[in-house]
Amino acid sequence: MSEAGRADAAGFALRGRQDEADRGGASLTDHSVDVVIQDVKAYRFDAPVVPPIRSSFGWVTERSCLLVSIEDTDGQVGWGEIWTGMPAFGAGHRYDLLTHIAAPLLIGQRVRRIDHVSQQLHAAMLPIERLAGEPGPVSQVIAGIDCALWDLAATRSGLPLYRLLGGTGATMATYASGIRPDLDPAAMDTLRQAGFRAFKFKAGFDDAATLGHLRRQGRDLAAGEHMMIDANCGWDVAAAERAFDALAGCPLEWIEEPVGPEVADDAWHRLAARTRHPLAAGENLLSRSRFEAAFDWLGVIQPDLGKWGGVSGVVPLARAALAHGLRYCPHSFGTYVGAAHAAHVLAAVGGDGRLELDVNVNPLRTLSAPDFPDVIDGRLTLTDRPGIGIAVDIAGLSSLR
Known part of the structure; x- marks a missing residue:
């Protein structure tokens, strides 16, 4: 320094x-x-x-x-x-x-x-x-x-971090994240070959075309596969309601951030009552009190360990969410360092949550830790290495400069 x-x-x-x-x-x-x-x-x-x-x-x-x-x-x-x-x-x-x-x-x-x-x-x-x-x-x-x-x-x-935090199981469900809604069947098969069995598609833009693409993706799912959508706060309340109606028959595990965290609580309640699909959010909440308020309308809580709370804040929050009957599915959309922390906290707190793994081309992610565990048949298993269990490759990342 x-x-x-x-x-x-x-x-x-x-x-x-x-x-x-x-x-x-x-x-x-x-x-x-x-x-x-x-x-x-x-x-x-x-x-x-x-x-x-x-x-x-x-x-x-x-x-x-x-x-x-x-x-x-x-x-x-x-x-x-x-x-x-x-x-x-x-x-x-x-x-x-x-x-x-x-x-x-x-x-x-x-x-x-x-x-x-x-x-x-x-x-x-x-x-x-x-x-x-x-x-x-x-x-x-x-x-x-x-x-x-x-x-x-x-x-x-x-000890591996998840065990230090009191966890016992090292295996968790995953999902492929950041997928364009019009991705073609051949590219979807490539994700399947990479081990994924659950897929989250982008939404919240160009609804006239995107909603049709999402319905097609839902029809194309194989037995035992799952899908979610993420609007990234792209709709207002009225647009979200129209999208919910258009996707009512789609097999969605959750609808993520249909509107922004600044939208009034009663509007979130209204949206939660409008759809049979659970609402998910959390990456853009910045206090324990806002998370706890959101327990009333969310089905899935998604804090990002690198945005708010770290391990000290997210572990007790996740346990509180599980006690409230919600799912804990950590947000992670950076390098494998953040993904490793998310995986260990998910393993520590338990539940039936999924680990988010970005599947877009990103050399920052792939070079950050080449030894990050592979996804096999939809699941990822942590190693017994101490800490977060990966070797951070600064030399590899430096090659991008």
């Missing part, structure tokens, strides 16, 4: 001591961690999207990723992914928040409770949230840091 970075963080500080915080209540798990942070590194990469991906919010022509590594004084390293999303150049701002503000606060800190570190970072960076109006980027940076600390803790323990 540069002296300039330390200077930028001079006005911020972590408040409270970890040992004092420990007396405040029960830990997320029974595992105790005691590490001193020696270094925090950030790795930002960009790549063109060929072919471009069409969504309700436009065409995605470039993708980015921001990975964070945290090294302790024993030389052990943990990895996390900070959501960057669209526009891709937003990764630069999150990189600056990480390197100039968050990282200097962490270096030299003794960590005993990871969830308390995240709370302290939120308190320290609250002026940025307030004055710059940036709860999203701040939450994303802290979420990625939290994930990296949990990977570090599991690596030090010699």
Whole structure:
């Protein structure tokens, strides 16, 4: 960490001591961690999207990723992914928040409770949230840091993360995500050959054509296959109702983000009552209270570990969702670092949720961890390697520069 970075963080500080915080209540798990942070590194990469991906919010022509590594004084390293999303150049701002503000606060800190570190970072960076109006980027940076600390803790323990978190089963259902609604049958067969048995199609744009394509995809499903759609907040309430009616006979496992999180709660209730298909959302919610409010109208909860909460926030949220009778299906649409964290948390909390795996061409994903587990007959099985169980390949990603 540069002296300039330390200077930028001079006005911020972590408040409270970890040992004092420990007396405040029960830990997320029974595992105790005691590490001193020696270094925090950030790795930002960009790549063109060929072919471009069409969504309700436009065409995605470039993708980015921001990975964070945290090294302790024993030389052990943990990895996390900070959501960057669209526009891709937003990764630069999150990189600056990480390197100039968050990282200097962490270096030299003794960590005993990871969830308390995240709370302290939120308190320290609250002026940025307030004055710059940036709860999203701040939450994303802290979420990625939290994930990296949990990977570090599991690596030090010699356990895969899901087992450190109390999970026992290493196998989970998956689905192929980000599929264009008009994908031809031959390309669908390629996804089947890659092991997938469930498929999520893009929606929320060009309804005159797209809804017909979706009905055709539903008719073409083989026995034992499943489909979902994701409108990416592309409809208003009236358009969503029309789409629901048009897709009433389609075998949908869920309808994701038909409208945006800013839409009033009563409108979400109205939409949930309009369709027999469960509604899904969560990647764009930024507080535990908003998630808990959404329990009333959602059937599927989808937080992204790199956007909000990290492991410390999402594990208790997912368990609460399951206790409420909902499904937990983590959102993941970045590199294999984020996907690995999502897989381990899904394995830890259990339930019948599915792991989201982006199937669009993305060298940032494929180069990030070539040893990411394969999908076999619709399911993925985690290894017994410590931590998140993958070898992050920074050299491979650097080849894109």
